[in-house]
Amino acid sequence: MNRPRHAAPSSAAGLKAAIGTLSGALAVVLAMWGFVAVKVARRVVTPAERAPDTRILDLDTSAQTITLSRTPDTTLPGRYGLVTSGTETYVKLGSVLAQDETSVKRKLLTHIGRDSRLGRDASFSGWYYNSPQQLQLPFTSETIASPLGSCPAWLFRAPDPADTWVVQIHGRATTRAECLRAVPVFRDLGITSLLVSYRNDRVAPRSRRGTYGLGATEWRDVDAAIGFARRRGAKRVILMGWSMGGAIALQTSLSSAHRDAIAGVILESPVVEWGVVLDFQARATHVPSAVAGLAVNALKSSWASGFARVDTAIPFDRLDVVARARELCHPILILHSDDDGFVPSDASHALVSARPDLVTFQAFDTARHTKLWNYDQERWTAAIAGWLDKHGLATGAAAVSE
Secondary structure (H helix, E strand, O other): OOOOOOHHHHHHHHHHHHHHHHHHHHHHHHHHHHHHHHHHHHHHHOOOOOOOOEEEEEEEOOOOEEEEEOOOOOOOOOOEEEEOOEOOOEEEEEEEEEEOOOEEEEEEOOOOOOOOOEOOEEEEEOOOOOOHHHHOOOOEEEEEEEOOEEEEEEEEOOOOOOOEEEEEEOOOOOOHHHHHHHHHHHHHOOOEEEEEOOOOOOOOOOOOOOOOOOOOOOHHHHHHHHHHHHHOOOOEEEEEEEOHHHHHHHHHHHHOOOHHHEEEEEEEOOOOOHHHHHHHHHHHOOOOHHHHHHHHHHHHOOOOHHHHOOOOOOOHHHHOOOOOHHHOOOOEEEEEEOOOOOOOOHHHHHHHHHOOOOEEEEEEOOOOOOOHHHHOHHHHHHHHHHHHHHOOOOOOHHHHHO
């Protein structure tokens, strides 16, 4: 019987070729994952312009109404703003007048003339006020010397006595205008408001790479603002942070050289722990968990920080305030909607559970992200006023009337 003498070598060669092919394919897949992970990491830390999230379907200048495409935000009750393009760049919106499955008609609170032209793409905003002049309250433009340079700020002094100040810290990809809604509330309570900027927010100095530290670096600019406030007469300072500004406020509370002057922290829709936020955003944008994990590793690893274009590796362990809850020493008020849609409230709930002795939590629903004032101004104001009064921080007429 004749037997093939070269079968075994042929099989071995075939197996070797298959392994080589699979290895090459795996290398390609890993390279692609790495490339996508770097892009995701850069997106997390790169300041960006506000992206359109709705469309203007109709503008009725006779009735002063505007019809927008339906989104979870555009259907919200309350007062809001709309970032637009054309003859108007920002308009105020009132109540919902009508809605169907695809559109929402709202009242215009900014008068739009018959000759006005607005671009179709727009961004729905909770700011409502987009310049300090709109508050019709006296204010001054200030400059705060930070480690990177001069950071612009707006100062709204409360009537005497005004030795309690609140330092307002805006969120990611926004500006100081985000915080203007809170100024009248604090002024009525006898508290001076300082609305600050911080590195890489488009008005403050740019860092070497121009990217966010997610609170790990920005807190130093807020610390400089506290020093500014103390030199101007502040004896007690409250920190209020919105969204990523919440992460910055918490890092300031934990690390500031002025911790003795910090009397409390108020957080609106805050980032308390970045892992929860990044996991949520990865799912929302259909980024595979493995790619999201690689992106986080790129941001926190010194060797990969250059690829992610961050100034220095981001210490996510230090930014996890739930894990560091025992280090907290200032009373905290959290205002967060359980349907936030951008920054989940899970970590806020976890922080209350970890430190019920320090943390007070006002859970909202329906209000979405950083739109709690817009959705229920009365409740939002009462929550802040009551908490300040409880801790002996409210001195104005509004506090007396409580």
